[in-house]
Amino acid sequence: MKTQNNLTLFIVSFVYLIVHFVPDFGGADVMGAQWLYTSAVDAIVLAYIFFQRNQYSEAIKAVFSQKFSLLYTFYFIWAIISVTYAINPTEAIVCLARLASTFFIYTNFAILLYKKDIKSFFLPISILISLVLFYDSIAVISSFTKNAKTMLLDQNILSLMGKNGNKNVMAASLLIKFPFALFVILRSKFLGRTIGIFVLFFGSFALFILNTRSTFVGLFLILVIFAASTIYFKIKSTWPKIVWPLAYFIIPISIAFFSANVVLENAVKSQEVQGGYGTVTKRIDDITANTKEESRLRLWKAGLDYTSKHPFIGDGYGNWKLASIPYEKEYTNDLFVPYHAHNDFIEAAADLGVIGGLAYLGLFILAFLFTLRLWVKEDAKEFRLFATISLMALTCYFVDAFLNFPTERTSMQTMLTLTMGLLFAPAYSLKTHVEVKNTSYKNVALIYILMGFMFIGGSIYINNQVFKSLKVQKFVMGEIDTDPKMALEEVENAFPKFPNLSTSTLPIKALIARYEFRDKHYDVALKLLKESDQDNPFLHYNDFIRTAIYADKKNIDSVSYFAFNAFYHWPRSSSYYKNAIFAAAKKRDTLEINKIFKLYNKYRTGGLAYAQYILGLFEVKGASDKRMFNMLDFAMRKFPEDSVIISNAKNTLLGNAAASNINNNAAQGALAFQKGRFAAAAKFYIQASQAEPENYTHFENIGICYYSNKNYGKCIQYFDKANSFTQNTAGKSYFFKAMAAIALGKKDQACSALNEAKKRAYPDVDTFIKSNCP
Secondary structure (H helix, E strand, C coil): CHHHHHHHHHHHHHHHHHHHHCCCCCCCCCHHHHHHHHHHHHHHHHHHHHHCHHHHHHHHHHHCCCHHHHHHHHHHHHHHHHHHCCCCHHHHHHHHHHHHHHHHHHHHHHHHHCCCCHHHHHHHHHHHHHHHHHHHHHHHHHHHHHHCCCCCHHHHHHCCCCCCCCHHHHHHHHHCCHHHHHHHHHHCCHHHHHHHHHHHHHHHHHHHHHCCHHHHHHHHHHHHHHHHHHHHHCCCCCHHHHHHHHHHHHHHHHHHHHHHHHHHHHHHHHCCCCCCCCCHHHHHHCCCCECCCCEHHHHHHHHHHHHHHCCCCCCCCCCHHHHCHHHHCCCCCCCCCCCCCCCHHHHHHHHHHHHHHHHHHHHHHHHHHHHHHHHHCHHHHHHHHHHHHHHHHHHHHHHHHHHCCHHHCHHHHHHHHHHHHHHHHHHHHCCCCCCCCHHHHHHHHHHHHHHHHHHHHHHHHHHHHHHHHHHHHHHHHHHCCCCCCCCHHHCCCCCCCCCCECCCCCEHHHHHHHHHHHCCCHHHHHHHHHHCCCCCCCCCHHHHHHHHHHHHCCCHHHHHHHHHHHHHHCCCCHHHHHHHHHHHHHCCCHHHHHHHHHHHHHHCCCHHHHHHHHHHHHHHHCCCCCHHHHHHHHHHHHCHHHHHHHHHHHHHHHCCHHHHHHHHHHHHHHHHHHCCCHHHHHHHHHHHHHHCCCCHHHHHHHHHHHHHCCCHHHHHHHHHHHHCCCCCCCCHHHHHHHHHHHHCCCHHHHHHHHHHHHHCCCCCHHHHHHHHCC
8 A cells, every 4th residue: 555655646746747848739838738737637636536535534634734734725715815806807817727726736745645654755756856857957958069059159048948938947947856866866875876966967067058047046055055954963973974965966066067167168169259148157256136138126126116005905816917017117118028026925915915925925934944843853853854855945946936936837836836745744744743633534625625626627727728828829929010910710719718918918809909900890999909908907008009990090189199198108119109109290299299209219219219200200390390300310320220220211301312322222231131141231331331431330331241251351441440430439330340359369459449349338348348358
């Protein structure tokens, strides 16, 4: 019976753990298929418990008598209640289906573990987890090696995601398995120990290749935990009993560290320039709460501010992606929604209020306190290592939850709940464990099983609906920035009821409305937009679609109302900006045009801002306002990288053949460049420079063409020519001159050019100075 029970545990663990090998099956996001798989496994395990209910009735009662399970149940119920006040109740239900799947992983596993001998199953489960770690590690390393021949380092690293959604989740899912590989090393004989050391080495090597800074923090903390606990509990032992366990953990990681560092250093050298990613030492030096793309501190501040204003009732479970928009609209471009607070504890508080946030944090506090209990109690000596390993895994998760959003991903949730189950398993074997009364076993078991089937059944239904939606979204979202091509019948009845938001929080009905509008079904489109206004009330994507509909209907008053409403609620959106300028021009309102331009230019100055502004003024005034010519000249000099965007405004304003010819050559050059025909592109730009020798951007573009064609000596001549123009203040020519000099081995010349680029505030130039100018 004991062997059978351990085999059941092993099979259940295996079936849960392989979730992150589940592919997307044609969905826009792999998590659709993975959450459906997880909820299906929950149902199967619960069915097993049902058929063995006489055996597990006592376990069910005991598990739900434990403080951790009670707090977890409270958190689950509190999240369910949030549907009643959520910004988008449908989205809350979608996210709750995933929470239900996670909750029942823990309860099912904890029930199966009840009163089992931890010494008999911890090693087999650790071996299973280690095998998954080994497979993932080899997959990362082999993909990195293969991609190194065809990709730049940054692109290569970002592609190493497996079936995990992104490379950060992959890194976190590797690290959380390290403690179990360590357990295999410590509790196996020579062969098992050797294999465990190799698994830990490859896992560490893959982790360092992934360049994820949050996992470096987590790795450091688990090293500290293991070292401190080993020294503390074995301080009275002989030194080999202290040194060898530490050596088994530290040496493979150290070797992997230096090996990965050498590999990454060679990869950086081979591509001649330093990108955002680099050596392990560089990434460790860069560890900070802020990133270039978005500031975690800003996101945390927004979450805390929202919680302070909504301390009892938050935005509803899973609704932070909507509540965050008013905070982020002045920081993010083109309807990019941060989606998460990059801190699951703050996000839980924003979603569920202070009580919900504290309940979620309390789960980890209880886990830590229980570990301390196992460490200090005399009757728990035999469980100390098991507790330490589990705590190390939970620490990996805690760090990831503090800096990222592992709640979103099945691989991390599976490891979290299985680890929690393993940590609390010894609770029922301690002498202080209070036996539950036999009279209530069957009633509690029946309630759990009935409620379990109800919640898991609902979870399967919702997750299946989401999976079906993601399969449609993959195509619909693929043409979101272009004119929709799919047939209306392929879209209008293809979306299920759940979810009502896309992967980027666009209302599903608004997506369908685009196709109705394309087919001139204006009333149907407007009806769909009205129905979905509250699905995401902060994005104003519906107003954007309405603007197009009313423009088609020549209803200028409605065009201006919805265009202005969308733009002023999200002033960093280029699409909203274009519509707002268009509407103001149609109203012949130059004051409004000026106001719109100033606001957009405040956040996103560039060629697009000026080009649209000039076009708007031209429609109202024609060419009578000479300031437009000055603005055009300024934009061409200030934003040479946007020359193609500005060319439309230039042709409209100048309206002569010379301008057309110049821009035609420049456009032909840009087209040839995009196709990789660098020599041909250079010829077109040379013709443009001959027709317009006062425009330094042509010389800069010639230089870039020759640089891309690896004609480094020749490109420097044109960069020097571009730099000779006093109006060239951008620093771009100096930067590319430096890159060419590096390729030629002329470090002194390169460093001089990089410093000139720095004086002109060229972005990220400090990184290259640090890498190339000792």
